[in-house]
Amino acid sequence: MWSGMLQVGLVVLPIRLYVATVEHPVRLHEIHVADGSRVEHRRFCRAENREIPYEQVGKGFTLPDGRGVPLTEQDLARLPLPTKRTVDVLGFVPYEDIDPISYGRPYYAGPGPGADRAYALLVEALARTGYVAVAKVALRSRERLALLRPRHGMLILQTLLWQDELRDPGDLAPTTPLTDRELELAEVLIHEFTGISVSDVHDDYAHALQQLVDAKLSGGGLAEPAEPAPALDLMAALQKSIARAKASSSQADDDEVHRRPKKTPAKQTTGHRSRNT
Known part of the structure; x- marks a missing residue:
């Protein structure tokens, strides 16, 4: 958990960052094809031509001449970087001005002790204006560009890629005229395909991978899904x-009508309706 300050002009309030997402990747491992055993990656020192234990592995900066300068966690803690413990807001822009191609990892930015009122004020102000805050913050030993946006009464800090990290597509875009x-x-x-519930869409890769493994173990066949043919007549x-x-x-509309419960017809009564006196 990262804890520090959020600075907007002269307004400074404590905040804490929490990881907002969790991924469930299906990991494949490197194996020796000949016997199926796992392949290990060992820590090898070139200068001493031997494997070294994990305890002797540290971080360092490599100079242009190839020399390495060791940097300890204590050294990195003294890094003279203003954003090391501060989310420094540079300004505010409309949400739509941020290209989603720049999006990195999201974090929940919760209020620190005594910051509830100032925090709630910033969340509501951003929600009403439709603006987001563009900021700089140091996370995981590097400074990052980030945006702060409101979501469900909280602030989301979303890291952004620097502009020089975005690749130019060049001439990939087609120039074909359209009628x-x-x-x-x-x-x-x-318009016909408008409307989808993202929460109803699931990752089928793990299931497909299990089918492939089962087929390999049993020696059975595996039906491959048909690939759609290119539509040449647009x-x-x-x-x-x-x-x-x-x-x-x-x-779908017909199915919905059939799923609706049928209304029970009202009972018909005979004779005269009595009056209350």
């Missing part, structure tokens, strides 16, 4: 996709 009819059909297709593909999307939407 008005093609654009019209493409917009219709987008107009025909757009029209067919729209028709399929509409049919799917109509079927």
